[in-house]
Amino acid sequence: MLPDHFSAAERPVRQALADHAGKARHWHLADLFADDAGRFETLSRECCGLLVDYSKQRLTGETLDLLRELARARDLEGWIRALFEGSDVNWTEARPALHWRLREQAAAAPEVHDQLARMGEIVDQVLRGQWRGCHGDAITDVVNVGVGGSDLGPLMASYALADFRPEHGRRPNLHFVSSMDGSQIAPLLNDLNPATTLIVVSSKSFTTLDTLANAETARAWLERAFPDQQRALMRCHFVGVSANPEKMSEWGIHPCNQLLFWEWVGGRFSLWSAIGLPIALTVGMQGFHELLEGAREMDRHFREAPLADNLPVILGLVDVWNINFLDITARAVLPYDGRLKHFPSYLEQLEMESNGKSVTRDGTPVDYHTCPVIWGEVGSNAQHAFYQLLHQGTQPVACDFIVAGRYVPPHGDAEGGEHQRLARQHRLTLANCLAQSRLLALGGRALPDDQHDQPAFKQYRGNQPSTTLMLDELSPRRLGSLVALYEHKVFVESVLWGINPFDQWGVEMGKVIARDMVPVLETGDGLDGLDASTRGLVRRARS
Amino acid sequence: MRIDVFGDTLCASVTAAALAQSGHEVCWFIPEGRVLDAVNEGRVPYREPGLGELLGEQRAAGRLRCEPMTLNGAPAAPAVFLALQPGAQALAGEIADWLAGSGACGLLVNQSVFPVGTSEALQGRLAEARSPARVVALPETLQEGVAIDSFLRPHHILLGCDDPQAETLMREILRPFNRRRDVIRVMGLREAEFTKLAISGMLATRLSYMNDMALLAEQLDVDIDTVRQGVGSDPRIGEAYLYAGCGFGGSGFSRDVMSLTDTLRSKEVSAKLLEQVMEINERQKEVLFRRFWRHFEGEVAGRRVAIWGAAFKPGSDRVDNGPALKLIEALWAQDVQVHVHDPLALPELEAWAGGHPDLILHDDPYQAAAEADALMLVTEWKQYWSPDWSRLRDSMGTPLILDGRNIYDPDYVRGQGLLYHGIGRG
Numbered sequence: 001m002l003p004d005h006f007s008a009a010e011r012p013v014r015q016a017l018a019d020h021a022g023k024a025r026h027w028h029l030a031d032l033f034a035d036d037a038g039r040f041e042t043l044s045r046e047c048c049g050l051l052v053d054y055s056k057q058r059l060t061g062e063t064l065d066l067l068r069e070l071a072r073a074r075d076l077e078g079w080i081r082a083l084f085e086g087s088d089v090n091w092t093e094a095r096p097a098l099h100w101r102l103r104e105q106a107a108a109a110p111e112v113h114d115q116l117a118r119m120g121e122i123v124d125q126v127l128r129g130q131w132r133g134c135h136g137d138a139i140t141d142v143v144n145v146g147v148g149g150s151d152l153g154p155l156m157a158s159y160a161l162a163d164f165r166p167e168h169g170r171r172p173n174l175h176f177v178s179s180m181d182g183s184q185i186a187p188l189l190n191d192l193n194p195a196t197t198l199i200v201v202s203s204k205s206f207t208t209l210d211t212l213a214n215a216e217t218a219r220a221w222l223e224r225a226f227p228d229q230q231r232a233l234m235r236c237h238f239v240g241v242s243a244n245p246e247k248m249s250e251w252g253i254h255p256c257n258q259l260l261f262w263e264w265v266g267g268r269f270s271l272w273s274a275i276g277l278p279i280a281l282t283v284g285m286q287g288f289h290e291l292l293e294g295a296r297e298m299d300r301h302f303r304e305a306p307l308a309d310n311l312p313v314i315l316g317l318v319d320v321w322n323i324n325f326l327d328i329t330a331r332a333v334l335p336y337d338g339r340l341k342h343f344p345s346y347l348e349q350l351e352m353e354s355n356g357k358s359v360t361r362d363g364t365p366v367d368y369h370t371c372p373v374i375w376g377e378v379g380s381n382a383q384h385a386f387y388q389l390l391h392q393g394t395q396p397v398a399c400d401f402i403v404a405g406r407y408v409p410p411h412g413d414a415e416g417g418e419h420q421r422l423a424r425q426h427r428l429t430l431a432n433c434l435a436q437s438r439l440l441a442l443g444g445r446a447l448p449d450d451q452h453d454q455p456a457f458k459q460y461r462g463n464q465p466s467t468t469l470m471l472d473e474l475s476p477r478r479l480g481s482l483v484a485l486y487e488h489k490v491f492v493e494s495v496l497w498g499i500n501p502f503d504q505w506g507v508e509m510g511k512v513i514a515r516d517m518v519p520v521l522e523t524g525d526g527l528d529g530l531d532a533s534t535r536g537l538v539r540r541a542r543s
Numbered sequence: 544m545r546i547d548v549f550g551d552t553l554c555a556s557v558t559a560a561a562l563a564q565s566g567h568e569v570c571w572f573i574p575e576g577r578v579l580d581a582v583n584e585g586r587v588p589y590r591e592p593g594l595g596e597l598l599g600e601q602r603a604a605g606r607l608r609c610e611p612m613t614l615n616g617a618p619a620a621p622a623v624f625l626a627l628q629p630g631a632q633a634l635a636g637e638i639a640d641w642l643a644g645s646g647a648c649g650l651l652v653n654q655s656v657f658p659v660g661t662s663e664a665l666q667g668r669l670a671e672a673r674s675p676a677r678v679v680a681l682p683e684t685l686q687e688g689v690a691i692d693s694f695l696r697p698h699h700i701l702l703g704c705d706d707p708q709a710e711t712l713m714r715e716i717l718r719p720f721n722r723r724r725d726v727i728r729v730m731g732l733r734e735a736e737f738t739k740l741a742i743s744g745m746l747a748t749r750l751s752y753m754n755d756m757a758l759l760a761e762q763l764d765v766d767i768d769t770v771r772q773g774v775g776s777d778p779r780i781g782e783a784y785l786y787a788g789c790g791f792g793g794s795g796f797s798r799d800v801m802s803l804t805d806t807l808r809s810k811e812v813s814a815k816l817l818e819q820v821m822e823i824n825e826r827q828k829e830v831l832f833r834r835f836w837r838h839f840e841g842e843v844a845g846r847r848v849a850i851w852g853a854a855f856k857p858g859s860d861r862v863d864n865g866p867a868l869k870l871i872e873a874l875w876a877q878d879v880q881v882h883v884h885d886p887l888a889l890p891e892l893e894a895w896a897g898g899h900p901d902l903i904l905h906d907d908p909y910q911a912a913a914e915a916d917a918l919m920l921v922t923e924w925k926q927y928w929s930p931d932w933s934r935l936r937d938s939m940g941t942p943l944i945l946d947g948r949n950i951y952d953p954d955y956v957r958g959q960g961l962l963y964h965g966i967g968r969g
């Protein structure tokens with residue numbers, strides 16, 4: 001039994017919040033800070049090596065009290081229990097969402113650890129240079145073929161953690177191929193040696209067209225290199241990761257090279273499973289277990305911490321406040337760390353594919369906003385791109401600043417001159433992060449008095465709200481906590497909005513229509529049934 | 544003359560014994576460790592042909608004393624030789640300081656393989672301590688397996704020396720080994736050190752070049768061994784170090800090349816060629832494994848492989864850096880049981896393997912090969928050159944001969960009903 005999203009208690013809370021928001025719309029962050037010297041202490045929390053500062057959000061302690069009342073009216077605590085009890089929280093597909101089980105310890109999740117152990121064997125062979133191609137050469141390059149959750153999560157984390165070397169052995173060169181059109185795989189294969197390349201085909205269903213098209217191209221490339229060695233080729237050069245072993249076998253993945261995960265893991269929540277193979281190849285199995293451990297810490301925090309101290313809950317409530325009560329419908333994700341370059345696109349999928357919904361459990365359309373538009377970029381680069389809009393445009397935008405408090409040299413060389421230089425660069429980046437969030441929040445009032453007499457086009461309005469997430473350091477463990485924090489935040493929001501975050505029906509139909517469009521493009525037949533625009537485009541493409 | 548020799552390298556032992564044999568009164572100071580233990584227990588520290596006898600004779604004759612190394616005993620001899628382990632520059636410095644304080648020494652001969660410039664630095668250190676002693680560099684060019692002979696009858700001697708008096712003394716010490724014609728080539732300290740590394744680099748390059756050619760030969764279906772003879776007959780090239788094979792090993796050779804690449808890199812000079820040379824060599828060490836893997840199309844788990852020869856070269860008991868180790872690791876990783884025969888190197892191999900269950904050592908080469916799915920010839924000990932083919936054919940599980948040194952005649956072996964693959968022989 002799932003808890004109810006809606007109860008009679010909600011109406012008065014919602015009204016109280018609306019009244020409160022009526023006042024809050026006139027607040028300026030500069031005043032909020034001026035009025036309350038203890039604002040940071042009240043409006044920041046710390047756990048799992050993460051400091052979350054939401055004091056630059058346009059809210060007060062009272063706001064959060066009211067939001068928590070709304071959460072209780074929506075039975076958030078009941079929903080959190082339902083998630084961790086394995087109820088069918090994914091009600092449109094009648095199944096639970098158990099991604100948190102992927103980080104449980106061996107005794108609690110033996111089947112998960114069976115697969116981790118199998119992944120560990122593959123990782124060990126590759127790192128030790130003992131995974132062999134069909135001519136007996138050691139594998140030097142691994143190509144991850146996947147899209148969506150089978151691409152963004154492993155890509156994000158492998159890139160973020162590249163400083164952390166495996167405890168033994170030699171990391172292979174990792175490559176990611178996702179785009180359907182072959183524009184990524186064709187030039188990549190040109191540069192690789194088939195004898196030393198391992199292809200990892202990752203797809204939950206193992207029917208994803210984009211992925212299979214790329215995998216077929218890779219197979220044809222290997223077959224050209226090793227004609228008449230079909231069996232050895234499949235055994236030596238392909239690993240499959242999927243929840244569908246039958247389809248893997250059908251495609252030709254050798255049973256020994258099949259890594260499994262489960263229907264109860266959503267693709268965008270799957271980097272903790274064997275989908276994370278590239279991450280494990282980057283940091284080694286020990287590092288991968290640290291990643292899981294960091295997420296497990298966040299799971300425990302989410303289950304146990306009271307709502308007032310619960311980070312995923314707080315962040316979820318803040319988002320709901322911004323979108324539904326302050327009408328801020330855009331959010332920018334701004335990591336001040338080049339290693340987190342792929343984090344924005346990872347979050348775009350996690351949040352927008354999860355909460356880009358508008359129908360409640362009983363099928364009624366919602367009459368409020370759900371997930372905002374989310375985009376992002378490495379903050380220091382974005383300063384030279386879209387920060388102009390944040391500072392002086394007309395759109396209110398909430399920002400997430402993400403930064404590591406401390407710079408840890410990758411190879412333990414704490415004394416070297418290069419380390420000193422990199423530590424200096426890190427400080428510079430951190431300074432920019434703090435300066436930007438300050439200027440966005442306070443506007444002209446962040447500036448010295450003599451700067452106030454500026455012409456209008458030089459003025460900063462401020463009052464753009466932001467949250468700053470400061471990691472102790474960017475390590476496998478802390479990245480695990482950070483990602484799990486966002487996962488749970490997404491769930492909190494979905495409860496507040498009364499929607500299912502674990503399905504993605506909105507992306508299904510496009511695939512079907514695309515299939516029907518192929519023959520139209522090939523033959524030109526069937527144009528009559530199309531709209532004028534598509535007809536015109538097809539004709540042009542065929543001419 | 545009284546001569547002190549410091550170090551526990553093969554070069555130290557050969558130098559001490561050979562100088563004693565030519566009439567000097569030699570004291571060999573040995574740092575703590577395996578070599579000192581062996582000498583104290585009356586064992587031969589290196590399995591080097593003739594070394595045990597020579598050391599025994601010289602000790603019995605009273606011309607050679609072996610002592611644990613100490614820097615506060617008797618005053619230094621007039622000539623002191625340093626043949627320390629690579630990387631032991633700090634110890635060399637300490638010895639130089641002791642010499643300077645000890646007064647009697649006039650000549651410090653550095654045979655150790657140190658980075659280029661170390662001898663010069665030692666000279667500077669002595670000068671600073673106001674010692675009159677001169678440093679010369681006498682880079683070791685010993686070939687393991689024939690080390691005694693290469694010291695007693697050297698083909699060439701590199702002498703780095705910037706001082707006429709020191710040269711005179713060095714020539715006097717080397718006179719017994721420099722008789723038929725003058726093979727001493729005098730150059731600067733740095734030049735001598737660098738020449739030694741450059742020689743190793745060139746030899747390694749020749750080998751890796753031939754191994755690359757062997758790959759091509761296989762594709763083109765020609766026999767690299769025939770090509771080798773043709774190439775070697777060109778006097779501009781010469782015959783030495785042209786054998787394609789399953790990779791070179793040993794500590795000295797690879798270490799020199801690595802030291803050279805490090806030197807190049809530290810001077811920000813690109814070391815691409817030598818890096819390739821080493822990479823090709825590492826790859827080459829697995830060439831027999833790849834043959835084996837391809838023969839069974841990767842289905843090798845649970846199979847059994849025999850290896851003949853684990854020493855990095857015939858005549859040695861050393862296995863370090865040799866192809867056998869890499870092969871064994873590759874085979875283990877695929878759950879293949881490895882049976883090894885070697886006339887000398889089994890104890891070293893056993894120590895390296897640390898009791899791995901998939902390594903079985905044999906005193907008899909045919910027992911090692913029995914039931915095996917492949918026989919890999921890794922070290923060309925003389926006793927392997929003419930095996931009983933019919934016995935092998937009948938006792939092996941799969942009569943697959945993988946000849947890592949191209950010592951067999953492919954047609955003959957095949958004619959005996961066995962399967963044969965060499966290196967670069969189609």
